[in-house]
Amino acid sequence: MKSRAKLNIRNAILGVLMQGPAHGYRIKKLFAPFIAKDGINDGQLYPILNQLEKEKLVRKEIVRQQKSPNKNLYHITRKGSDEFFEWLSGPDDELDPVRCDFFMQYAFLVKCIFFEHLPKREKAAKLKRQIENLEQKIAEYRMMREEMLERGLSAYKIKIVDFGIELQQLKIRWIRDLLELQLREKASRKKKVGPEIHEPAQFMQPVASRSRRPRRKG
Structure with a gap:
């Protein structure tokens, strides 16, 4: 087969x-x-x-x-x-089963699965580099589109390139959402973490406040 x-x-x-x-x-x-x-x-x-x-x-x-x-x-x-x-x-190549294998078409997503093992700065740097790479790809697709227009190719072929451009733009929006999420998580942790307050230990309490056992008479 x-x-x-x-x-x-x-x-x-x-x-x-x-x-x-x-x-x-x-x-x-x-x-x-x-x-x-x-x-x-x-x-x-x-x-x-x-x-x-x-x-x-x-x-x-x-x-x-x-x-x-x-x-x-x-x-x-x-x-x-x-x-x-x-x-x-015919219907071939029009309907695909719903599976979570879409990330295999974008290799960077495979790395994202394991991002929890990277330091925050390194994650942010990788995400920003991805945006730069995707913007470069969009520029190349737009050049390809101009060449196709000059050659007088059909609108359907040109729309395929448009799909490629929009797909890269979607990836950029998704990565920017990840960067914003990372910033929100950082800000949230700062709010939650304050000066630690401990109950004073028994031996640290003032002497006057310590309970005394009553003395037995006789």
């Missing part, structure tokens, strides 16, 4: 080829940023293309070149087009 991630890449390749024939490098360039955090490498892409060719979902054309190596140009077949539309119009 194919994994969900591999299945997504498979269908994404078919989707790219629906727009026209493409060689491997162009396929990676067109859809890789939307599929995986670090894109897709040749070791992932070409085995899937070979499998699609075996299943007659794509057809490979060898383009011969005089001064450089030959290129493999991939075309989607009628069978591949049918499978793509079956996936696109």
Whole structure:
């Protein structure tokens, strides 16, 4: 049984080829940023293309070149087009079970689980660095968005980048909430902790206040 991630890449390749024939490098360039955090490498892409060719979902054309190596140009077949539309119009990849594995998509959350073991200053420093990293990522996404607009890509593709921007903004708000929570906890502890008041010990009480046993007569 194919994994969900591999299945997504498979269908994404078919989707790219629906727009026209493409060689491997162009396929990676067109859809890789939307599929995986670090894109897709040749070791992932070409085995899937070979499998699609075996299943007659794509057809490979060898383009011969005089001064450089030959290129493999991939075309989607009628069978591949049918499978793509079956996936696109069907329910697959639309409903996921409710699980607490969402933190695996944001590795920093895994560290947050164990933050209780870090000193407060170190926690605050890490949270602030995360905000800086996320702001840098937002800037890169906005540059990507501008390039997509210049290339005249569809509004749906651009909205995917918008989703990425909003997701980073959500993370920043969440981290700022954590920082504020840390400050409130610190202020609350200061209010609760005051000068310690101890009841005076028996031997510290004034002599006049000590109880005396009555002397027995006789």
